[in-house]
Structure formats: C-alpha cells, structure tokens
Amino acid sequence: MRIPTPAVVTSVMTVVAGLTLLSGPFPPASADTRDRSQAPGSRGCGLAVPQSPGSSELREISSGDRVRTYQLHIPSDYDPKRRWPVVLTFHGRGSTGAEIEEFSKLSALPAIVAYPNGVIGTGGGDRQAWQGAPYAAPGVDDVAFTDDLLDDLEARLCVDRRRVYATGKSNGAGFTGVLACRSADRIAAIAPVAGAFYPTGEECHPSRPVPVIEFHGTADVTIPYAGDADRGLPAIPDWAAAWADRDGCRTGPLQQTIEPDITVSRWVGCDRGTQVSHVAVTGGGHTWPGADIYSGGGVTTQTIEAHEVLWQFLRRHRLPVRGATALIEESS
Template sequence: MTGARVLLRTLTATAAAGLLLGGTPAPAYATASATSSGGCRTPAPQAPGTSALHSLNSQGIERTYQLHLPPNYNPRRAWPLILSFHGRGNTGAGTEEFSKLSTLPAIVAYPNGVIGTGDGDRQAWQGAPYAAPGVDDVAFTSDLLDTLEEGLCVDQRRVYATGKSNGAGFTGLLACRMADRIAAIAPVAGAFYPETGQDCRPSRPVPVIDFHGTGDATIPYTGDADRGLPAIPDWVAAWAQRDNCAKRVRDRVTEPDITVSRWVGCDRGAEVRHVAVSGGGHTWPGADIYSGGGYTTQTIEAHQVLWDFLRRHRLPRATNH
C-alpha cells in the first residue's frame, strides 16, 4: 500500500472516531495558521516514513529518543508533533510498536526515561516515587523540543503529549509546567502520583483527553490511597476545574464497553474528556500486541481517538515559544 493510501485510510478512520466520541472532525493540517519552527527547509535527519534512534545531551546526561517521520514529511511544511512517553520499564521503541501513533500524519518522538530506583531499576519518568533522583525530565522535554524544532519543520502551536502509565502521569506534570509549549495532553492508563500535580498552576487552560480501564489492576480506576494515586474520575474533574469548564454534559455510551464523559464551556476553548473502558486493564485501547495486563478493548483505537481530539487544539499565538 502506498504512503498516500495509508494516510488516506488513517484520516478516514480518525474522522470516524471523532464522530463516535462526539467530536467534530477537523482538517489534519492548518498550514495557513501554522507557526513554523527554525528547522523548516532544513534537510531531514532521516528518510520520511522511517523511525530511528537519536540522542542529545540534557543536563550532562546522554538521553535518547526514537523519532518517526510521516511518509510524506516535507521540510517546507509545518507539521504537528506528538511526544509519547513510555511506561515504567518500557522504551520509546516498545511504545511505538503497540500504540500505532506512527500511523498518524504527524512527527512522533518517543523519548526514553532514565533508569530509576526500586523494583528492577527500570526506566521511569519524573513525578513517580521510583523515578531517578535528581533527574529533571521537564527540563529534558524542553531540551528535546528545542532539538526537534531546530532540526525539523514543526508547527510550534501544535505540540502534543501522550503516554502510557508512568509516562501518562508525566504528561500531567508537563501540562502543569509547560502549558506554554504543550497544546494538549492525552494520558492513557495514567499513574498520577502526587508529585505530578503538586502546585499545578498552568499558564493557560490545557485541553485533556484521558483513557483508563475500570478493571486496571496496576493503576486502579478507583485510586490507591497507599500510593497516593487519585481516583481517575477525580483527577479528570480536577482538570475541568483548572480549565474553568462551565459544565459536564451527559455521559455517552458509544460502544458496549466505552463510556465518554465531557466537560465543555472551558476557558479559551479548552475541553476535558474522559474515555472509560468498562473492565479494561492496564492497556492501550486498540493495541494488537501486548501493552499491559488485563483486557484490551478493540472497539476503539486510542491513537485515532486521541488524534481527533488533539489536532483540534492549538496554542494561542501569545504563548507560542
């Protein structure tokens, strides 16, 4: 199948996902309003349609990230950018395999965390109790964005963050501290430890779409007081309050195992949405390979649903980096 046909199929499925969850389909690009990064017209660091491992130095630590360019990447056109953060013990490359994010019409970067502490000494992200002490992953994310924007043609108003588990929790921290550079977030099965939300005063309302299984045995949907984990509905409602949303509309059952909650009338066009998977495990909805323990729904594809939501949100021009 040609790159053009793959792109067409992805966009068609994405539009359908938007209608399913109550969204309004939007064009994949808005080049007329794009704010281009300094990397436009710079030769790409790898062939379009490929994924490759890259490195950069951040705070004296050699960090790595998996970078995917869409098949029709053109450095004369500003592209949206998705940052995808892996779960504890996983890798950027591993997340790329099950998430299907690299099928989207966007540049996707999959950063790798630093080995943390505790059980197994696995890669982790700031904000979790097992993260590597002293490592500032927020600063690393800023350095990574600088690197990507210098070497690629990025629409700086359309930078998004998603992730799984510990990586999803980290997107909450980014929304709190980097709202001037991250347009919207899409956590999946998020581990929202207290540090990911302490003193959270974002510089602007941040659109959020959250996915979580009600049967998640790793990060319980109802919370875990012993680990400081909130009930997921409470975490989502807290973002609706931060965004000063006017009301929560009636929940919709869009599939037998999918219930969607929405808060609307938020400041500056923000929106908060929660996708609950009935009986869902610690998994990525729609994954075709292992993404965590428990039931994986196939009634929705998380990458399509989150893209339909994210791509409709942009940073205000006044807050562009």
C-alpha cells in the first residue's frame, strides 16, 4: 500500500482548489472552519447535544409515511453556540450509512456528518437504493426525505444552513446529482465518488450554479468511466462537462497530472464564482480513494484521501446570501 506524502496531498488539493488562479494562501485542512458569524443559526443552536460529541448514533425520522433512518456523527469539539457545516453522505446500492462512514473517513471532518439509509429497491435482495436509479424503490421521494433530514438536523443541532454539502458513492453519488438539480436552494455543493449518473427523465435546471467535484476510477467496471449506453450512463468527463456548461463556466477543462495515477480537470470562470472539478484515478476501480478497508471492486488508490480533497473543495462554497437577514461573515 502506498502512503501519500504530504507534498502529494498538498499538490492535489492545491490544483483541485484552483489556487493557481487565486491570490492568498488556502487554509490547511486542520484549520478551524467553523463560521464565526454573529447572526443566529438554526433552531438547534444553544440546545443540549442529543448525543455524546465524537460519537455516531442511528436516528429515526418520519418522512413520506415511512420511518427513515440516518447515522449521525457529531464532531468531538462540537459547540452548540457556533454554526456548523453539514455533510450529507449517501451510500451505494446495497450498502448502509454505517458502512460508508467506516471506509470514507468523513467523520474526521470538522463538520456534522449525516449518513442516511436508503429504502430497499427492486431487483431482489435487501439492497437499499436511492431515487434516480432504475432499481430504486418506486414511489419513494428521497429528495423530500433529504429535506426532512435537514429539518431534523436544524432542529437538534446548531447548523449553518449556508454550508450544507452532499457526497456519496456509486448510486448515492448519483443521487447527489439529483439533489444538485432539484435542491440547489439547500445544498451548497456536491462531491460524488464513482457516481452512477442514471438518466432520471427530467431536465436539470438548478435554481443557482452548483459547485461540483467528482472522483472516478478509469478502470471502474461497475460504473464505467467511458459510460454505458445500454444503461444510459454517460461518460464521466461528459457528465462533468455538462455541469460546467450548466454553471456557465467559460474556461476548461484545464488538465494537470499530479501523480501518475491522478489527473485533475477543472472548469473555471463560472457563474457566481462556481467551480467544477473532476479527479480521474488512472487504473482506479469502483472504490473510494484513500480507503483503508474494502469500499468496492478494483484498485483503491492511496495517492490521495478523497475525504480530505473533497473537503478542501466543498468548504470554499456557501449558499448565496439572501434578504435583509443575510448572514454577515467575519474573517477567521
């Protein structure tokens, strides 16, 4: 197993973040990223913590006449008087929130992380799935469930509603694309990994430009990098380029090979400061980059840690300020 050196990690993060086009240093991953605004946060600000900081627990909510569940991780230094970012993490088909928490390392982030569980879909077996895939459970509205989950988090915890992000793997990654199309008023940016971007039969017209970073292995045989016409799956570079077009990006793709197995493509000059990035893992399988345990079939690169790279991208983006009650950011 190859362990990424600090120089490699820094190089990848720098290129993904587009720092060559920006002035000023980018804060390190260990920096305090909590919002220090004096404006009030969600209804949960100031309330007693519902579970021990640093822990993960399974929680239930009602959504669409169903009892739905999600794994909730609260950071160890959680402070109910400060507004915290939220990372929604959607598992792949047949997986669970607890499983993706284990291999993704996302609970190490300075954020509240929720790992929802899908509903058992079609095709046999107890395989949970997400809306938008042909094998998803019919009649289940996972977009509405996501809204209900966010409402629940805002009621329990001190949430920064401008910094809600979505990531996931495979079918769950594909669902983040659905959220970007339909819930851009609540989801600030998305970071799909090995995404299964099935056609949903609906045109995508997000209410605002949505920043996107996508990771995919070129040797993924489950969701092929070159696409799969029989299943309606697009080639991954085409999917990323479509988002760049949707976001009004004027330049790109700018490509840079960081290491022999890592090539980053970026689109810049996008509307409202949005960015679109694609991280191609040469020879990588249907896996989560940097995972130390099984995350899917094929090769798992150790050149990068996906949770670190995606966080460096996501944390730069926030939902736009609206109205007279706009949140006023203080410099860190």
